[in-house]
Amino acid sequence: MPSWILYSCVVIVFWGVVGLFQKLGTNRVSAHTLVVWLTVGYILLVPILLARTGVSGLGRMTLLIGVLGGFTNGLGAWYLFASLEAGAKASIAIPLTALNPLLTIILAFSFLGERLTPVQWVGIAAALIAGAMISYETEA
Amino acid sequence: MPKWLRYALLCIFWWGVFGFLSKIGSTKASPIQMQILFTIGMLPLVAAALLRRKIDRDRVGAAYGVLIGVLAGLGGIGYFAAMQAGKASLVGPVTSLFPLLTVLLAVGILKERMNKIQVAGVIVGLISIAVLSV
Numbered sequence: 001m002p003s004w005i006l007y008s009c010v011v012i013v014f015w016g017v018v019g020l021f022q023k024l025g026t027n028r029v030s031a032h033t034l035v036v037w038l039t040v041g042y043i044l045l046v047p048i049l050l051a052r053t054g055v056s057g058l059g060r061m062t063l064l065i066g067v068l069g070g071f072t073n074g075l076g077a078w079y080l081f082a083s084l085e086a087g088a089k090a091s092i093a094i095p096l097t098a099l100n101p102l103l104t105i106i107l108a109f110s111f112l113g114e115r116l117t118p119v120q121w122v123g124i125a126a127a128l129i130a131g132a133m134i135s136y137e138t139e140a
Numbered sequence: 141m142p143k144w145l146r147y148a149l150l151c152i153f154w155w156g157v158f159g160f161l162s163k164i165g166s167t168k169a170s171p172i173q174m175q176i177l178f179t180i181g182m183l184p185l186v187a188a189a190l191l192r193r194k195i196d197r198d199r200v201g202a203a204y205g206v207l208i209g210v211l212a213g214l215g216g217i218g219y220f221a222a223m224q225a226g227k228a229s230l231v232g233p234v235t236s237l238f239p240l241l242t243v244l245l246a247v248g249i250l251k252e253r254m255n256k257i258q259v260a261g262v263i264v265g266l267i268s269i270a271v272l273s274v
Contacts, residue, residue: 001273004226007218008234009269014215016241021208023246029201032193037202039186041209042179049172049217062168063177069161070181076154078185079147088144096148098239101232103156108163108228116229119271126268127233133261134239 031081076100095132102128156232162220163228171220175213178220234272240265 025034055063076097083093105124108114116124165174215238222231240262246252254262 002226004222004231005234005269005273007222007225008231010218011215011222011235012238012241014211014218015235015238016245018208018212018215019239019242020245020249021204021211023242023250025201025204025208028198028204029196030193032189033196033198033201034205034208036186036190036195037205038209038212039179039182041206041211042182042213043209044206045210045213046176046179049176053170053172055169055173055176058169058173062165065161065165066169066174066177067181069158069165069174070178070183071185072154072161072181073158073178074182074185076151076158078189079151079154083144083147083151086142086144086147088148093144093148097151097155098236100152100155101159101229101236103152104159104163104232105229107156107160108232111160112163112228114227114229116227119274120230123268123272124230124233126264126271127237130261130265130268131233131236131239133257134237134243134265136255136257136261138255 035077091137094135094137098131098135099128101131159223159228159232162223163231166220166224169220171217171224174220175217178216179213230272234269237265237269 022034029037055066058066080093080097083097084090101124162174165177169177219231219235222235243252243254243258243262247254
């Protein structure tokens with residue numbers, strides 16, 4: 001089993017549990033409130049992470065890319081909330097936004113020269129379709 | 141184009157760019173370094189959210205939020221590790237399968253029910269992981 005898929009499964013476990021707590025959290029507070037507290041959680045991790053490694057050895061470009069990563073991720077979340085507040089049906093908007101890795105694929109193909117085997121194509125097509133299907137929640 | 145659709149497409153755009161930046165950054169920085177920089181990048185947006193909106197006062201809600209942040213941050217380190225080890229075009233789609241576990245946990249713990257499309261999605265998602273594991 002390739003190591004990237006093991007790491008990806010670890011991600012699914014952590015973020016999958018996050019999804020559950022998100023459901024529980026938004027039952028009590030607004031999504032915006034949750035984002036503010038969530039950031040407190042992120043910040044709490046930073047001293048622990050900094051104790052293991054600094055970031056001073058990194059080049060300026062890498063620093064910028066890392067920070068922009070956090071910024072673009074936050075912007076994406078911001079627009080998802082904005083979409084829902086503009087009257088989007090969650091059952092449509094959330095499966096739609098689950099297709100975001102499509103753009104990552106296009107960028108990685110265009111700028112990083114990534115190529116996939118036919119079997120990997122089948123795998124990611126299935127993953128993308130599954131992602132959209134799983135986030136299809138009918139109104140309760 | 142309706143407003144909600146424009147926003148949803150912007151969400152796809154920025155999250156798609158995030159995946160790409162994560163890959164480029166992870167070739168130079170370690171997963172832990174990436175997570176530190178990622179957290180810094182979030183701060184301006186959270187500051188904006190704090191200024192614009194009222195924060196609900198609820199201790200349990202706050203505790204959930206902090207817990208979510210810690211877990212999401214640890215997951216983030218795994219995400220950057222996956223990006224460092226593999227192709228963005230594979231890691232992006234697979235890691236976005238995390239709601240697969242959320243819906244299963246919601247069934248087990250919150251006694252929620254999945255609709256037929258979700259059940260089929262879970263099966264297709266597991267198959268995709270199996271296919272990519274070979």
